[in-house]
Amino acid sequence: MDTGNLALQYLLSGITKGSIYAVVAIGFNLIYSATGILNFAQGEFVMLGGMVAVTLLHFAPLSVAVTGAVVIVALGGCLLEILLFRRLRNHSVLHLIIITIGLSIVIQETALHVWDEKVRSLPYFTGNEVSSLQIFGAAISPQVVWVLGTVAVAVVLLHVFLQYTLQGRAMRACSSNPEAAMLAGINIRNMRTLSFGLSAALGALAGCVISPITMTHYEMGAPLAIKGFAAAILGGLGNPMAAVVGGLLVGVIEAVSVSQLPAAYNDVAAFAVLLLMLFVRPNGLFGRPGGEMVREL
């Protein structure tokens, strides 16, 4: 009975973390679809969300702090696109990726100087570290419900946005055929900015909601980016909804490896999944096996 319980705990932990990876993956997909760029700095949005919210908490109640953080980081994402990427239209995609790498370092180090290396966290949204709900015999922290709930709602809203609203459809048009979209009167540049802003907002929200559980510290962005990318590749790059499945899978795989391997190696599983996917099935579980979009000649 006990091992079953333990397994359930691990599974839950995997799903919780996995939903964060899913959000990062969705962010990747949004920007990739709209611009072709793989945004290495994706994980930093998550980190910034948590950090900014922690600071705002000094001046405002939790709900305002979280909302404020999301808005601020979203604006930051938009500004990034406007100030930097908009001017670099003539650069090859490879150059742009290198720039996002540099960006992730700069953001990380700036965070270090603004907030120092201490680990911070938001308070539990409801209850505290020891409160728990009993669901199917497993003890679940209410924050986990917050995480899963928030991510689920965000994903559904995003799906509705992309499928049913004019702006959302315009974004999808941009990603599948930029030239045609331009001819149809869609402002590509604004779409790109919007994709950055949305990605940043989603990341920040995830960062806030996961903060009580995993803590927030300035270095958390990079591993998140890799795992989020692994999730995005698992689902097939460019497919935001499949990224959700990818994220959950990565989270669960990581949880399994944590239960079997020494603690130091718990990141290795996720990275290994990434490599495996890239080498064997780069178009993801739901894509064509040929890897045409991802492979060279």
Added chain:
Amino acid sequence: MKPALKQFLPFVLVAAVAVGAQVALRLLEMEYCLTQLTMALYYAIVVLGLSLVMGYAGQVSLGHGAFFAIGGYTSAVLTTHDFSPFNATAWAQGLKQAHVFVSREDLYGHAVVSVSPWAAFVLAMLLTFLIAHLIGYPALRLKGQYLAMATLGFGLIVYRMVLGSTVTGAADGINGVPEWRLGFGLTVSGKSALRVENYYVACGLVLFWLVLLGNLVHSRVGRALQAIHDRETAANAMGINTASYKLKAFVLSALMAAMAGVFFTHYTAGIGPSEAGALKSIRYVALAAAGGMANLWGVLVVSTGLNYLSLRGLFGSYDHAVFGVILIAIISLAPEGPLKPLGLWIRKLAGRAFKSPAERRPEHGTA
């Protein structure tokens, strides 16, 4: 100037600067600076190899810190591990006969049996060769952005593994790595008495690779790599096995990084997990970009200079941020490398400075 002379001129200049730097530091009684300079030179070798892959083959690798670490850790582990418990076995005796195992004294004066540095070096190269093929073969078939991610993932795996395992000393890394008698009276060692000698050993290694890469770049292979970078499909259509060439360039650069790692480890008598980290790997990319990627001399100068300043602590707590900013600035403003535009800009300024005031006045309309 005769073409043959022109070819040698950069080498002569750099050699002169190298010697001049050492002499100057001795005169200024700042010879301890040679230590950081030597380390910066070893790092420069990694960047040179990376510039072959990035500047010529056009592939971005974010995993070269991992290869440096694989080289360094392999030789560190093998030369510090005590194999005495196996002394009685036949294979241990055999290896002793073959001079692979040597008896020596460790830091505390205990008698130990470990692998000789030369044998460890060869093993490190073989291991790197193998791993570079294993990672490179599937990774290089991916488009640029995915290759970057794959190498980053590979680097992170290596980092976590050396950080997490006791064999590699976990977070403390490995210390007490013995010196390496190269032969010809040269020893790679951190002893201050051998500081000048080791500086020139590093210079020599750098020179060796500069010559080799220089030859390569101006040859059939170099052109093939450039063609691949320029237009891979057309290169393939012209009979170049692009996959094989990309892999070979990658493996060569990995071997260079690992070799630098081995020398570095014997020089500093140790190695730590940070050498494998993503930040180091990204720094190598930044330096290759800042040096002009395809410009070997530029890469050498920029890389050595910036790493030296970094090692001397010039950038303080902003050390990593500086390289991030450099990366962004260079790639946004001068993606092919800043040295050419910089040179042109200087020439423009110089030209203006030497014009007469009349020529300098802007034209007032046209006749």
Added chain:
Amino acid sequence: MALLEVANVRRSFGGLVALDRVSFRVHPGQIKAVIGPNGAGKTTLFNIISGLLKSDTGEVFFKGRSITGLKPYQIARAGLSRTFQNPSLFLHMRVLENVMVGRHSRTRSEFLGCSLRWPGQPEEERSIRSAALAHLENVGLAHLAEVPAGSLAFGQRRMAELARALATGPELLLLDEPASGLNTKEKRDLGQRIRRIRDQGITILLVEHDMTVVMDLSDDILVLNNGVPIAEGPPAAVQNDPNVIRVYLGGEFKHVAASPEP
């Protein structure tokens, strides 16, 4: 024996059939043209023959050996070279270096040999250079050898690319719309050049829109329409083929179809 044999090649993209059961032969010493309205599948055919694209079904034989599914570089080494519709020179390299790359498959020095300058490598390097220079002289571009390829005019890029393809020492040369973008004089020169290439023993297969060039130059013509071969034969026969005339109704064939009925 046919130098090139295309057998039952079929290729579709999604729902669109680009090539449907295309079969034909090219004989040594021929200048053969593939023509057809836009979208007829001509470039797709070239891409399949030269290995850039895989056919869904069907095979391609070169010198009796199947080259179906081989990579482009393997096909190039076998003696089949091509030019592209948009000249695909290596723009960051100099013109001469571009042509020198053409010699790649006929030379051997590898990483070790080149970096250490082993015996034989410097001589091979010299021979590459002189061969490339000779090819450049043949197309009249020797004076632009040290210029970056990106600074060439369009017509010059065409010629440089031709020189590069010739440097590979091919037995069969595929020319993808060599006359497009050229003026009348340049087209005449092109025609002469192609004939001279054939006289040197190289077989030519070209895709072309300009009917004057095609009719003037080719020994044999294959007409494609919507991926299907509708006629094949010498220029006179093709010009008078009712299927062909119908397909080009009111198009370039007007002036040649005006010849008297047989």
